Amino acid sequence: MTMKKQERQDQIILLLNRTGFMTSKALAKQIGVTPMTIRRDISELSQQNKLIKIYGGAKSLNNSMTVEFSTSQKMKINIDLKQEIGQKLADIIEDGSTVYLGAGTTLLYSLPFLVKKKLTFVTNSFISFSKLATSGTDCRVLSTGGELHKNTGEFLGQIAERTFDGLNLDYALCSTNGIRDNDVTTSSEDEGRIQNVAINHATKALIVADHTKLGRSDMITFRNLNTFDGLVTDNEISAELRKEYSAYTKVW
Known part of the structure; x- marks a missing residue:
């Protein structure tokens, strides 16, 4: 029938x-x-x-997330917006900086823009590490190691977190599943904790999120938006949302 x-x-x-x-x-x-x-x-x-x-x-x-999508699923979402954010990041970050690269797909789509900046990368993303290792550029790359979470392709846990001991980063580029009000959220404590560790070793911290993640939240709030030095989003953000989030941090 x-x-x-x-x-x-x-x-x-x-x-x-x-x-x-x-x-x-x-x-x-x-x-x-x-x-x-x-x-x-x-x-x-x-x-x-x-x-x-x-x-x-x-x-x-x-507005509330119910599951953590796999990286392969997220790679199919809002590609043009993620590339736009990647170009913005490349415009913000100075040549020669040492940068922590979180495991989000927006940051994956940022790599073609960032590798032109002669950066040193520290990442807990196995996928980002693999792409950087085969990029044909002279970027310096450090992977954290740790337990690999296959769904998101990232290393998490104490081994990964201890990698940051003694490191001095210029920027921590962090990802999120949703930002609602002043809450920056993700799906698990481990995912949030390693980003907080990286931020504690960085001079500046930037959170990246396309406009569809604004006003949404996931299960775990791992940090407040007003503790970041900036929110890097796409140009489709509404004037109302830009004004709302500008009360917490600088919005690019």
Whole structure:
């Protein structure tokens, strides 16, 4: 029996509310229709403000995150916005700086811009380390080691945190799953703790987040926004949100 359009779209919303994000291909397989049909449904539902249409799929409107997406899933979301942030970071950071690079995908998309700055990188991201190691540039790279969390591709735990003992960083570039009011959030204590350790060894700390992460929160608040030296976001941030977050820190 063929599912009616309204039933199908209700099912899309239900699935997104459970998972947070799904690709068009995954939704099509789950519901039993073609990806083209799903893409049309996503466009309609987006126009009705019932979901957020993103590259390759859609995500829920729910402000609270329910799951930690894998790095491969996050790499498909808001690519152009992440690249825009990468260019901004390259404009901010001085040549020759020593930089901590967190494990977020926005920072992964920033690498092509940052490697032109002749930086020294310290990272707990296995994926960033691998990309830097094969980038063909003369950037100096230090990996933390520690326990590898495969879902996010990052090293966490005490071994990773002890890497920072004795290090002096110019910048800590940190990532987040959502910022609501003054709360900068992530999905686990370990993910937040290693970024706090890096910040404690840095002269300046910047939090990166595209505008879709503003007004959202995940389970763990690991730091207050007003303790960062700046928020680097994309140019699609509304004037209202820019004003709101400028009360806590500088907004690029």
